Amino acid sequence: MHKDIQQVLLSEEQIRDRIQQLGQELLRDYGDKNPVFVCILKGAVVFYADMIRAFDAHCEMEFIQISSYQGTQSTGNVMIRQDVRKDLQGRHVVILEDILDTGRSLAYVCEHLRSKGVASLKICTLLDKPEGRAPGVTLEADYVGFHIPNAFVVGYGLDYDEYYRNLPYVGILKPEAYA
Ligand code: IMP
Ligand code: MG
Numbered sequence: 001m002h003k004d005i006q007q008v009l010l011s012e013e014q015i016r017d018r019i020q021q022l023g024q025e026l027l028r029d030y031g032d033k034n035p036v037f038v039c040i041l042k043g044a045v046v047f048y049a050d051m052i053r054a055f056d057a058h059c060e061m062e063f064i065q066i067s068s069y070q071g072t073q074s075t076g077n078v079m080i081r082q083d084v085r086k087d088l089q090g091r092h093v094v095i096l097e098d099i100l101d102t103g104r105s106l107a108y109v110c111e112h113l114r115s116k117g118v119a120s121l122k123i124c125t126l127l128d129k130p131e132g133r134a135p136g137v138t139l140e141a142d143y144v145g146f147h148i149p150n151a152f153v154v155g156y157g158l159d160y161d162e163y164y165r166n167l168p169y170v171g172i173l174k175p176e177a178y179a
Helices: 012-030 045-053 104-114
Strands: 005-010 036-041 060-070 073-082 092-100 120-128 143-147 170-173
Touching: 012 045, 012 092, 012 120, 012 143, 036 045, 036 104, 045 092, 060 104, 073 104, 092 104, 104 120
Parallel strands: 036 060, 036 092, 092 120, 120 143
Antiparallel strands: 005 170, 060 073
16 A cells, blocks of 8 residues: 555455446446547546446547646636537537536536537546535536545545546545645
């Protein structure tokens, strides 16, 4: 285990097993729809790479980059840094996200993608912190890997100031690791 990690919350095996299950769920709902899976960069990239390989049918890939976090705090000001390239008019779109916390980022991305005239839009998130939702945000994910407590986690794509994304598990940082 990495020296800055206090506790492994989700092991590689737990994540792998759950992704296989989510892949089956998505296959049942989208197997004949040629969905567009939209990856929210950068945090979702590890989950995305595993998730699309657990979906055994035609699908297309798109990427969108947003920013809102600084350190361990959501700024609430969501910005699109890089938009999707494909025309999403009439397409069945599934957003793949690393974590749903305040819900502000996903609320913003959903509104943005809906305005492109998609046929349907759903959210698949690896992690959900239900206690983190900002006041007034009612958005929920359609597919959730794991519900987790309100702690700051890193690994498997999730960062603290860009570090720890490459840990193969999801863990809780030691307090002394926050510079
Ligand atoms: P939201 O807009 O507050 O729901 O934030 C979602 C985004 O914040 C995620 O895509 C992550 O990049 C980041 N985030 C939220 N919670 C955590 C965490 O515990 N660790 C690392 N990043 C997080
Ligand atoms: Mg982040």
